[in-house]
Amino acid sequence: DAKTTQPPSMDCAEGRAANLPCNHSTISGNEYVYWYRQIHSQGPQYIIHGLKNNETNEMASLIITEDRKSSTLILPHATLRDTAVYYCIVLVYNQGGKLIFGQGTELSVKP
Amino acid sequence: GAVVSQHPSWVICKSGTSVKIECRSLDFQATTMFWYRQFPKQSLMLMATSNEGSKATYEQGVEKDKFLINHASLTLSTLTVTSAHPEDSSFYICSARTAETMNTEAFFGQGTRLTVV
Numbered sequence: 001d002a003k004t005t006q007p008p009s010m011d012c013a014e015g016r017a018a019n020l021p022c023n024h025s026t027i028s029g030n031e032y033v034y035w036y037r038q039i040h041s042q043g044p045q046y047i048i049h050g051l052k053n054n055e056t057n058e059m060a061s062l063i064i065t066e067d068r069k070s071s072t073l074i075l076p077h078a079t080l081r082d083t084a085v086y087y088c089i090v091l092v093y094n095q096g097g098k099l100i101f102g103q104g105t106e107l108s109v110k111p
Numbered sequence: 112g113a114v115v116s117q118h119p120s121w122v123i124c125k126s127g128t129s130v131k132i133e134c135r136s137l138d139f140q141a142t143t144m145f146w147y148r149q150f151p152k153q154s155l156m157l158m159a160t161s162n163e164g165s166k167a168t169y170e171q172g173v174e175k176d177k178f179l180i181n182h183a184s185l186t187l188s189t190l191t192v193t194s195a196h197p198e199d200s201s202f203y204i205c206s207a208r209t210a211e212t213m214n215t216e217a218f219f220g221q222g223t224r225l226t227v228v
Binding site: 046103104 | 115143145154157206215216217218220221
């Protein structure tokens with residue numbers, strides 16, 4: 001299974017962009033990168049996913065490097081409600097699409 | 112996005128009893144459902160994968176006779192913790208996806224906090 005590496009914690013000032021990095025150097029060519037976040041004591045919330053092109057939705061942008069070995073999730077204008085643990089996950093191929101969670105990055109947005 | 116609902120949100124049970132947790136996909140048909148367990152300050156750990164009408168596939172180290180999973184319909188999966196003990200106290204979370212394609216996101220329930228006393 002392709003593993004991901006994320007910094008354990010990050011701080012961000014409210015209103016500024018939060019850039020969360022993820023390393024997935026063993027990713028296979030047809031495996032997608034997914035990002036979820038979990039606010040304390042809740043189920044994970046889907047944010048965005050991509051294969052090789054950059055993606056953007058109403059929540060965030062996903063930038064994937066050309067070699068696909070790393071990606072960055074960008075929250076353009078972080079708010080206090082974005083404080084959560086963010087998980088970068090590579091979808092497991094041929095196993096029903098299960099998501100294996102790593103340790104994630106605990107993002108603290110500060111006033 | 113699609114809605115996945117878990118019931119109950121929390122439950123307290125006595126040691127030795129069994130507890131059933133339900134996971135429903137409210138507005139889509141879930142061909143595959145997943146069950147996770149999360150201990151405090153830790154990440155989610157996948158317990159098993161279930162496909163409608165089939166036996167669940169358990170991850171290594173998860174006791175299939177203790178954690179019974181049933182996925183009898185495209186909108187309902189249940190997890191039964193049998194003969195629960197205090198060490199089974201945890202946050203249990205289900206997720207569901209509509210297809211096995213690689214471009215389909217999985218949606219998560221709100222979780223069930225189980226406390227065994």
